[in-house]
Amino acid sequence: MSSPRRYAVSFLALSLALTVALTAGCGNDPSPRASGAVRATTPTSTAVPTTSGPTTSAPTTSASTAATKGSATTARRTTSTPVRKATTRHTPSSTSTPVRAPKPVTALGPVPRAGAEPSVRFPRNEPAVGSGANASVGAIPDAAWAKMIGYSWTAGCPVGRSQLRWVRVNFWGFDGKRSRGSIVVNASIADEAAAAFARLYELQFRIRQMKPMDSSWGRNPKGPGADDYAAMEADNTSAFNCRYVGGEEASKVYSKHAYGTAIDVNDFENPYVADDGTVYPDRYFLTRRGPAPGVFSSSGSAAVRAFTSQGLRWGGLWSNPDYQHFDR
Template sequence: MPLRHTVLVTLSAAALGGCSLLGSEPAPTVTALATVTAEPETVAVPRPTVTVTQTPAQDPEHDRPLWLGQVPLPVGEDGLGARGDTPADLEDRQLAPRAWLPDPPDDEWFAEISMEVPADVAVRSSWDRNCPVHIDDLAYVTMPYWGFDERVHTGEMIVHEDHIEDVATAFEQIFAAGFPIEEMRVISREERDSPTTGDHNITSAFTCRLVVGASTVWSEHAYGKAVDINPFHNPYFKGEELFPELSEAYLDREREREGMIDEASVVYTAFTGIGWGWGGHWTGREDWMHFSVTGQ
């Protein structure tokens, strides 16, 4: 049966008029209904603490180790944690996602797009008034992805409104090919600012942050114009810098494992097909997880 591609775009009345690194309770169901744009005063205070519970997979092979994300690393002047060997459990990492949005009822493709970031999503994101992009310029999408547990899960992403449909198109191709993704969700400010544990593996787009290892340069992620996919399987590597810091085993790109990206990957084909550049082509450093509008 061919996959269906449904993109539901909701616009506010103002728009139609031509105007402008998670809780113990399950996260609320996301809908694609238009919502009131979160103003800076709304999203700045107060901010809830966001945590995610560890949920066992149906198949023990894909259970998440209880220590995952729990052991902070010593941090250097570059803001990165101390580089270390990959734990044996993560050398061929195939973990189920943490409980987040409800799984879809079937394995049909969908992309539900809101051209305004819902207020509740904005509050639990990393956006604030100091970010280089206004919340009004960002959009929100929910879409399915295949997990390493061979089940379909619901993912979410904040992307710049000019590129939201292209990103959904790329992920439709990735989904059709059955490429596995560990998690796809919005990263909160609390997660971004928490002590690094070196085992991060969240597929995401917008995160209000600086370039890895930089102190003054905004990342393309801070504009919603970049996507990182399976960071642990596809780390950033420059000299002695490695992120995630415990992904040493995945520097061996000759040893092909599920979730890795190279030029033969459907992920590479999908994102270069919409004109985005790949960090795996950078000179003097590699960022195999990273695709962006500008190639930076």
């Protein structure tokens, strides 16, 4: 064999041996570089063992989510639902009559004639002002004070104008009409007097007239002050009058009226008995002390208590009774 031929056989054998070696080392997989493809990487997974029973899907909720749902469920179970109360609708009856407030009384019947009466049965009184008793307390008006000077007030009296008050109040007259009256009292009992007369109004207690003691009554023939005897005969209700004790002027002892701390109401129906037994102004009602219009019948009567509840005492309990009199 020639040398070139031997070289060719040797090269062929070497190529065959190299091919066999490469095939044994790499297997049948084509080289990635040769094919140009990129091999995907598959993550390693853990196999889940299976059982012979039915397959159950594992829950995907996390522990914190489960706890939150549990709390919400508990809250829903413990929260009470408010219960609505049944509402009853009242259907007004077609036959019901609405209740109306009673109308205020504006007049009463006149008081029947009694066995004895003052000279003027129904004196002309000032008409009432406002509703109810409408009591007021204030300073004495100049015009009223001018009529008092020299009559119910004179120099030397124990009190002056500044210590007195002007009380105005509505009252029920013997004629059945609502009237308005005025009295002058000491400032220390002014509010009490106003309250007492307001109570008499509520009781529909009758008052003949209520006018201050002044020049209209004239001068007292038995001493200082306006004429109290004329006022008693006229059945006038009054208070301040700078005079001596009635029927006892010789003693020259000032009455409580001279201080404005005494009030006389309905003199004719509530007479006064002096120390000598004389009855002023009339004896008719002295023994007729039962309940009657304008009469203070007993210490327990509502009319008397209108004054005594204000801290005033009643002269009807004295040994020589003075049924018309209240003082402090």
